[in-house]
Amino acid sequence: xxxxxxxxxxxxxxxxxxxxxxxxxxxxxxxxxxxxxxxxxxxxxxxxxxxxxxxxxxxxxxxxxxxxxxxxxxxxxxxxxxxxxxxxxxxxxxxxxxxxxxxxxxxxxxxxxxxxxxxxxxxxxxxxxxxxxxxxxxxxxxxxxxxxxxxxxxxxxxxxxxxxxxxxxxxxxxxxxxxxxxxxxxxxxxxxxxxxxxxxxxxxxxxxxxxxxxxxxxxxxxxxxxxxxxxxxxxxxxxxxxxxxxxxxxxxxxxxxxxxxxxxxxxxxxxxxxxxxxxxxxxxxxxxxxxxxxxxxxxxxxxxxxxxxxxxxxxxxxxxxx
Amino acid sequence: xxxxxxxxxxxxxxxxxxxxxxxxxxxxxxxxxxxxxxxxxxxxxxxxxxxxxxxxxxxxxxxxxxxxxxxxxxxxxxxxxxxxxxxxxxxxxxxxxxxxxxxxxxxxxxxxxxxxxxxxxxxxxxxxxxxxxxxxxxxxxxxxxxxxxxxxxxxxxxxxxxxxxxxxxxxxxxxxxxxxxxxxxxxxxxxxxxxxxxxxxxxxxxxxxxxxxxxxxxxxxxxxxxxxxxxxxxxxxxxxxxxxxxxxxxxxxxxxxxxxxxxxxxxxxxxxxxxxxxxxxxxxxxxxxxxxxxxxxxxxxxxxxxxxxxxxxxxxxxxxxxxxxxxxxx
Numbered sequence: 001x002x003x004x005x006x007x008x009x010x011x012x013x014x015x016x017x018x019x020x021x022x023x024x025x026x027x028x029x030x031x032x033x034x035x036x037x038x039x040x041x042x043x044x045x046x047x048x049x050x051x052x053x054x055x056x057x058x059x060x061x062x063x064x065x066x067x068x069x070x071x072x073x074x075x076x077x078x079x080x081x082x083x084x085x086x087x088x089x090x091x092x093x094x095x096x097x098x099x100x101x102x103x104x105x106x107x108x109x110x111x112x113x114x115x116x117x118x119x120x121x122x123x124x125x126x127x128x129x130x131x132x133x134x135x136x137x138x139x140x141x142x143x144x145x146x147x148x149x150x151x152x153x154x155x156x157x158x159x160x161x162x163x164x165x166x167x168x169x170x171x172x173x174x175x176x177x178x179x180x181x182x183x184x185x186x187x188x189x190x191x192x193x194x195x196x197x198x199x200x201x202x203x204x205x206x207x208x209x210x211x212x213x214x215x216x217x218x219x220x221x222x223x224x225x226x227x228x229x230x231x232x233x234x235x236x237x238x239x240x241x242x243x244x245x246x247x248x249x250x251x252x253x254x255x256x257x258x259x260x261x262x263x264x265x266x267x268x269x270x271x272x273x274x275x276x277x278x279x280x281x282x283x284x285x286x287x288x289x290x291x292x293x294x295x296x297x298x299x300x301x302x303x304x305x306x307x308x309x310x311x312x313x314x315x316x317x318x319x320x321x322x
Numbered sequence: 323x324x325x326x327x328x329x330x331x332x333x334x335x336x337x338x339x340x341x342x343x344x345x346x347x348x349x350x351x352x353x354x355x356x357x358x359x360x361x362x363x364x365x366x367x368x369x370x371x372x373x374x375x376x377x378x379x380x381x382x383x384x385x386x387x388x389x390x391x392x393x394x395x396x397x398x399x400x401x402x403x404x405x406x407x408x409x410x411x412x413x414x415x416x417x418x419x420x421x422x423x424x425x426x427x428x429x430x431x432x433x434x435x436x437x438x439x440x441x442x443x444x445x446x447x448x449x450x451x452x453x454x455x456x457x458x459x460x461x462x463x464x465x466x467x468x469x470x471x472x473x474x475x476x477x478x479x480x481x482x483x484x485x486x487x488x489x490x491x492x493x494x495x496x497x498x499x500x501x502x503x504x505x506x507x508x509x510x511x512x513x514x515x516x517x518x519x520x521x522x523x524x525x526x527x528x529x530x531x532x533x534x535x536x537x538x539x540x541x542x543x544x545x546x547x548x549x550x551x552x553x554x555x556x557x558x559x560x561x562x563x564x565x566x567x568x569x570x571x572x573x574x575x576x577x578x579x580x581x582x583x584x585x586x587x588x589x590x591x592x593x594x595x596x597x598x599x600x601x602x603x604x605x606x607x608x609x610x611x612x613x614x615x616x617x618x619x620x621x622x623x624x625x626x627x628x629x630x631x632x633x634x635x636x637x638x639x640x641x642x643x644x645x646x647x648x649x650x651x652x
Binding site for chain 1: 335372373375423443478482483510511513514515516518519522523537539540543544545566578579580581582583585586587588589590591595597598599600601602617
């Protein structure tokens, strides 16, 4: 049991007035200790829902099935009381919007110490010292003066540092960051990404970065999963995904992004059309309407994720021939 | 390409605000503090900067949606700064805007046909309803919408499609200049590229000039002929795209460019970065001297005491920094 987290055949469904929607379907993957995994996809691809399901944080109308093992222990669907022993201590999550994920009524010190008092049973003073240390580690300027302030007194970048400090307080084995820099300006994003690189180097925390920004993944991740319409379409090492992409969607994404170091002018390569409606997925491959190379079987038979190597897979009929 | 459509001179927009606390003192938030630039026919000017730098205020002040506090906005040689709605109306034919949030900028109770056709009804009352309908359908085809969707409402469209509607509305009167305020920021990567291509194609077909405001430096690089960098309401650097991206002279431009991640693992991991420390200062209490000096790696006493003026730095290039020569290629 080397794997830190292993997920098999995860499926997440939401009940809506228009019927049930499968936001995540047939997702399987594993994360090793200390590994950094990037999860890429557009809005609605299910990339966040996978990890909300794992953390037991689904909305009320959501239900999930499959198997999620954390250090060999089955954790999917555990009651909140049992999950709370893990959440915040052995696995933590950082969200996109640091303002709405901090409690505006509580001082930062209160929010930070709560975690360690709860999980590690430290005294108030010890907890405070630990919180200060964490704030220092994430590079919050002048932590001693700021620890007793309320979240509104912090800028977006500082709030995200506070969130990261809170997430690493108990030295978790798994840190899940959902679009951690999307709401931030580029110069602040660069600071936070630097911080995450340092944390990764200094501890053996495995990290998951959920993002739509391939640039963030390129700089930070070892492994990458690409999701489309709730399913994995390609997995591989970061170099495999960027230099030998095999799914037409991955290739399309890489080409559609204008790059800073781009010397090409003229029109961008685009992915035509728009993401499919999850409630009315066509039979066969969900990407068929936008794909530049469609075989007849793409319209009738859904491509399974073919395993090409230990951490390499692609869900496409293309290489198999018509 | 040398005919100047829009000339902005020392434009200032100050908002009166009260400082924190009960009976806080009155003060001014200087959202734009002395911005000057030109836009020529058919060119695209990219405007970049972080939140709070005054990008969106600039868009609105150019169209007189926010009255400028001081300075001139010369549209086709005529100063339109401070003109009211009524006086602006005929001038809006040539000067249009596309907003960031594609759905919120469309009236939910109007059909797409009404939204796109409204400018025609206002400015060309002689057109008959079926002529308007024909023009709208043709234009919907041009921007990549299916003409048979003309009777649908905005909520029935996706974000990318709503942005196409917003663009169609902006170009229906064949304007000379369209100000695009973060037009693709709310869209997914694959849809962004579609909208960027649409704007570039329209520019070529119609000879449109664009002011393209964005925080995304990669997109601005792709789409602009010239680029202007704003920081706390002031112009830091202005120049032709290739020169500015290849050899940024202002330390802020350098830092911005170095902060953008490149989607290439080997390149990205080998890059040397200039990481800025700290946050943007409060625009209510901007630093003395150079506004960037609190985060600048090159700042010294002079930057604290003297505000650097925007000065020429090569052909078509302007920069506001005491130390830009140290960044220039020799």
